[in-house]
Amino acid sequence: MTKTVLVTGSRGLVGRRLCASLRNDGFSVKELDLLGHGEHYGDVTRLADVETGIQGCVGVVHLAAVSRVVWGQRDPELCWRTNVTGLQNLVHAALAQSSKPWILFSSSREVYGQAPSLPVAETTELNPLNVYARSKAEGERVVLDARSQGLQTAVVRLSNVYGCTKDHADRVIPAFARAAVEGSPLRVEGSNHTFDFTHVNDVVRGLRALIGLFESGEQSLHPVHLVSGHPTSLGELAAICCRLAKSDAVVTEAAPRSYDVARFYGDPGRAREFLGWEPEISLEAGLIRLIEDFRQEHALHGAMEASA
Template identity: 50%
Template sequence: MKTILMTGHLGLIGRYLTPLLVQQGYRVKGFDLADGTGDICRSEQLKQAISGVTGVVHLAAVSRVIWGERNPELCWQTNAIASEQLLKTACEQADVKPWVLVASSREVYGDSDVLPVCDSAYVSPVNIYGQAKAYMEKKALEAREYGLNTAVIRLANVYGCTKDHKDRVLPAFCLNAVNNADLRVDGRNHLFDFTHVSDTVKGLSLVIEQLENNERNLPPTHLLPGIGTTLGEAAEMAIKFAGSRSRIIEAPSRNYDVSRFIGDPTQAKELLGWQANISPEQGIKLLVKAFQEQLQEVPA
């Protein structure tokens, strides 16, 4: 049985990707600060964990833009420097080098003048989170010169789980709508390409299949539906599907946020045979329903 090391396996994506990979016949070796199995900022732990694995799915990160702004040093150390160390460690494996899939972000594009954004668009991040991810991408592609098979996959506003951080935008909207609480919208007209977690992990599993088949030189690719939804529209959907009395409270946008992004999903379809099956409207409806069911399970 082939073993895959998954950093950040207890995060949103890892919780859904792990059972899918197990179902496909892999053994998943978790490496996460949350349960003490590993800290990517500790090189000795990385060396021990990576030994003998077939591949690495690198999800561990300071995973939110706002957290990066609050602690830019930690964001850079974790998302850039520790990721670079992981790639170096993989390159140094004496026997067979594992393939490495790094999870990047649409934040690397920054505020693009042209929508939809194609995968090959110029990388121009506007915040420390995006800058650190862009650095990681650069190092992942450079590692190919040393024989490491790498893939860079850019994720876009992944959502769909009630166990996600409650202040992420869609979980916050859906939970507040279910509870008839006000929905705070930081930039009502900000436009994003929301991707359901079930679609995301299917795409990642297809990338892993390519890497397992020794497909090399995959270009950086984003996984997204290619459907733009404003924050105002998303908030209204959550209220509608919850049958809620919630109000929308508008707040000014944050100066470190990308304000508009829609991606072109063509490359993922052509390279991987992947396309999103769940639209943002369907996904918000599903998430509202999940929060409603969770609320009903709580004893009075």
């Protein structure tokens, strides 16, 4: 019998790749996303949408969120309603099912705030610095508390996932890669700010490994990083993009935003131990792929304009 998994936020960067991977492996996938159409449309803040979506599912991968720090700062109420109330709706709907579907919750490295030491392990105390981070920390509490009510749950913490030209244009890697290809200025907000960049294909492999543990009946999964474990500063990232694109684009520096974490890279050891997972795509290899994709899009756009 085909097993059905609900993926919320299915039209996002990770969601699109995960849905394809699940379908390729014989799962039936139900989608719930504000950007979806027809049966794939849904809003996690509406309990009725969630209750309809979860029917008949063995599990849920919850990716839907106000997913950017800056968006949370601009509209804190929407961020909290989506990221916390939406998740509470999901837990409520799961508990109402006779089969009790598992829930895999996508959290963020933002929950640590500015960690006291690097690399950051999953046991590091949470210290969220902004609205988005606080909503993710509260989401972790919600899904872990749901275990006492009989749900299988797990938390995965992600960091600066990249790898698709259809990602939000102002996220740092797609913004830098596109600018390098087009020869536009690369604006670096805090050149010494350092982060852990993880390719979307590696993240999807990690999520699939966690789903495998759910399917085997695992009950006590600890929060786990799906991170590269390698630090790269924004200044270095801009330089790498220009080098790989063979671009003479100008790199300009600007002051960092006051609500951003300045430094993070994570320890992927727990994922290696419990999931047999480690990243396979280096930052440079991932950027080469992305830059080539942007170059092809740029050439196609130019050809279309020329023929118009």
